[in-house]
Amino acid sequence: MEKDKIASEFRLLQDFICSELEALDGAAHFQEDIWEREGGGGGRTRIIQLGGLIEKGGVNFSEVEGKVSDEMKRSMGIQADSFYATGVSIVLHPENPHVPIIHMNVRYFELSNGNSWFGGGIDLTPHYIIPEKATEFHKDLKDICDKYHSSFYSKFKDWADDYFFIPHRNETRGIGGIFFDHLKPGEPISKEDLLQFCLELGRAFPLIYRAQAEDRRSLSVSERDKVWQSLRRGRYVEFNLVNDRGTKFGLVSGGRTESILMSMPPRANWEYCFVPEKDSEEEFTLHWLRTKHDYIQQ
Amino acid sequence: MEKDKIASEFRLLQDFICSELEALDGAAHFQEDIWEREGGGGGRTRIIQLGGLIEKGGVNFSEVEGKVSDEMKRSMGIQADSFYATGVSIVLHPENPHVPIIHMNVRYFELSNGNSWFGGGIDLTPHYIIPEKATEFHKDLKDICDKYHSSFYSKFKDWADDYFFIPHRNETRGIGGIFFDHLKPGEPISKEDLLQFCLELGRAFPLIYRAQAEDRRSLSVSERDKVWQSLRRGRYVEFNLVNDRGTKFGLVSGGRTESILMSMPPRANWEYCFVPEKDSEEEFTLHWLRTKHDYIQQ
Numbered sequence: 001m002e003k004d005k006i007a008s009e010f011r012l013l014q015d016f017i018c019s020e021l022e023a024l025d026g027a028a029h030f031q032e033d034i035w036e037r038e039g040g041g042g043g044r045t046r047i048i049q050l051g052g053l054i055e056k057g058g059v060n061f062s063e064v065e066g067k068v069s070d071e072m073k074r075s076m077g078i079q080a081d082s083f084y085a086t087g088v089s090i091v092l093h094p095e096n097p098h099v100p101i102i103h104m105n106v107r108y109f110e111l112s113n114g115n116s117w118f119g120g121g122i123d124l125t126p127h128y129i130i131p132e133k134a135t136e137f138h139k140d141l142k143d144i145c146d147k148y149h150s151s152f153y154s155k156f157k158d159w160a161d162d163y164f165f166i167p168h169r170n171e172t173r174g175i176g177g178i179f180f181d182h183l184k185p186g187e188p189i190s191k192e193d194l195l196q197f198c199l200e201l202g203r204a205f206p207l208i209y210r211a212q213a214e215d216r217r218s219l220s221v222s223e224r225d226k227v228w229q230s231l232r233r234g235r236y237v238e239f240n241l242v243n244d245r246g247t248k249f250g251l252v253s254g255g256r257t258e259s260i261l262m263s264m265p266p267r268a269n270w271e272y273c274f275v276p277e278k279d280s281e282e283e284f285t286l287h288w289l290r291t292k293h294d295y296i297q298q
Numbered sequence: 299m300e301k302d303k304i305a306s307e308f309r310l311l312q313d314f315i316c317s318e319l320e321a322l323d324g325a326a327h328f329q330e331d332i333w334e335r336e337g338g339g340g341g342r343t344r345i346i347q348l349g350g351l352i353e354k355g356g357v358n359f360s361e362v363e364g365k366v367s368d369e370m371k372r373s374m375g376i377q378a379d380s381f382y383a384t385g386v387s388i389v390l391h392p393e394n395p396h397v398p399i400i401h402m403n404v405r406y407f408e409l410s411n412g413n414s415w416f417g418g419g420i421d422l423t424p425h426y427i428i429p430e431k432a433t434e435f436h437k438d439l440k441d442i443c444d445k446y447h448s449s450f451y452s453k454f455k456d457w458a459d460d461y462f463f464i465p466h467r468n469e470t471r472g473i474g475g476i477f478f479d480h481l482k483p484g485e486p487i488s489k490e491d492l493l494q495f496c497l498e499l500g501r502a503f504p505l506i507y508r509a510q511a512e513d514r515r516s517l518s519v520s521e522r523d524k525v526w527q528s529l530r531r532g533r534y535v536e537f538n539l540v541n542d543r544g545t546k547f548g549l550v551s552g553g554r555t556e557s558i559l560m561s562m563p564p565r566a567n568w569e570y571c572f573v574p575e576k577d578s579e580e581e582f583t584l585h586w587l588r589t590k591h592d593y594i595q596q
Contacts, residue, residue, distance in 0.1 A: 033571070047570045058570070168549040168558075234562070241539035242549060251466040251540060260466075264532070264568035271564070272345045272356070273331070273556050 001191055006108045007063045007086040009195065013202040014061040014088050018046055020206030021059070024213070027052030030059065035256050039066035045259040053099065053217050057092035058262030071252055080111035088202060091263040092209065097229035098216040100126035100174065101236060104205050106198035118194045119181035121156070122201060123164050124212065125174030127232045129285045133212060134175040138295040140208045141178050148197045149188055156180045161292055166239050171289040173239045228282050230269035237268050299489055304406045305361045305384040307493065311500040312359040312386050316344055318504035319357070322511070325350030328357065333554050337364035343557040351397065351515050355390035356560030369550055378409035386500060389561040390507065395527035396514040398424035398472065399534060402503050404496035416492045417479035419454070420499060421462050422510065423472030425530045426579050427586045431510060432473040436593040438506045439476050446495045447486055454478045459590055464537050469587040471537045526580050528567035535566050
């Protein structure tokens with residue numbers, strides 16, 4: 001399978017997701033920026049703002065190639081002269097705090113030494129955790145994983161728990177989801193099946209988010225809800241800028257800053273030593289973020 | 299000179315600065331948290347919020363000691379078993395966008411192998427750059443530097459230009475100031491003089507900030523000023539979480555998160571591909587942030 005075919009599938013995936021998300025949002029449309037990368041390749045960044053559901057969101061497609069820099073050799077342990085990478089990544093910040101933030105990424109990497117692999121994941125960051133909705137989210141992901149390999153869900157769920165963790169806060173970013181990287185052809189499924197797995201995740205993404213958003217997007221919002229949302233967005237910023245390897249790598253390797261930082265919320269707050277009220281929904285959410293959960297068998 | 303004496307001087311410096319800043323603020327008072335560090339030592343974090351001038355600010359004193367971790371050996375290149383560190387650090391986010399954000403830090407480090415050094419700096423981040431005020435700020439710093447060594451100002455000014463730079467934005471954080479590190483006794487002045495230099499900087503801090511704030515704190519503020527302030531605070535967050543070695547080191551070495559992240563603004567915004575209006579004050583400020591300046595001889 002040629003890398004051109006994968007990039008072409010990812011490009012169609014971006015089109016499909018944007019079109020579905022516009023339908024879900026019901027008000028705003030994506031604006032597109034086509035950009036080129038100095039070292040080779042480029043991308044299509046699409047941003048949606050001030051919509052009926054989404055306050056700020058981005059769906060990014062990129063296809064880049066070039067020389068493997070010393071920084072990449074060091075941070076990714078790559079032993080090759082040149083690389084190729086293509087992928088789709090998404091972050092959506094909803095306006096209503098009762099709707100979760102969501103992130104998705106699928107990507108394909110190929111080196112001049114012949115190695116190639118897929119990576120990606122979907123994770124959910126509710127401002128307020130509703131255990132039943134978390135179960136629904138994880139079941140949606142498990143259903144897709146199970147179609148490809150019986151080991152995928154539990155392995156990728158644990159990987160997400162490890163990855164989407166903020167050590168300096170001793171909190172997970174949200175309720176996790178799935179995360180995977182370095183999935184090589186045959187480990188354990190064929191290259192074609194790995195691509196189909198990524199594409200099926202991507203195509204399911206709008207439906208998965210609809211299921212999380214639809215029944216909560218019209219809930220009334222208090223000033224206190226907005227304050228909490230801004231504080232949780234602050235944590236999202238901390239994770240992305242301090243802990244997220246993808247963001248860090250993008251920034252130090254000279255990626256397009258505005259496309260990488262499309263993941264930033266429109267607004268975030270920090271309050272010194274914020275402690276939620278006892279027995280509040282905010283405290284309930286923090287409790288869930290501080291321990292590991294099997295959201296399916298809870 | 300004993301390290302206890304240095305810590306004691308730094309503690310008094312924190313007291314002095316807090317008292318002067320309360321007088322300058324005119325409305326709010328600092329709240330204090332005394333904390334202990336698991337590996338040894340502790341600190342006094344003082345936070346001021348929703349004041350007459352300062353929307354959110356912190357003045358932190360710490361005196362910590364312990365085993366040199368593998369992380370410290372790697373990131374700081376330290377070859378010793380144990381360390382001692384004491385210092386005062388400050389970040390103030392004013393409410394009025396016409397008043398700059400300011401940061402100061404003085405610190406002393408000592409290793410079990412006998413090595414010891416001072417570090418620190420003061421830098422200013424105006425939301426709107428006023429060249430005459432930038433000159434005044436740099437002159438204030440130069441006057442103090444010149445009293446201790448003729449090489450200090452130009453060396454430390456260049457160091458600040460290099461340090462307070464956001465590569466992924468190709469912008470400086472603000473108008474710089476001075477930054478210094480690893481100043482060892484005799485290089486080029488005595489240990490006692492290095493301490494006095496740090497203390498004099500610290501004692502001058504409230505006056506220096508008063509000179510920047512006093513004539514601008516009552517200027518009227520438009521909605522557009524507030525939006526710009528929030529966007530510049532977003533850049534401040536990016537620098538602190540992505541680029542600032544002190545913050546990164548603190549977070550990965552298990553420092554007290556709330557004391558380290560007292561530097562975060564109360565609120566920050568991100569807007570995809572924000573471009574200021576042509577010939578606006580915002581564009582003028584960005585222009586100054588994108589080139590290096592000799593603010594004294596401009």
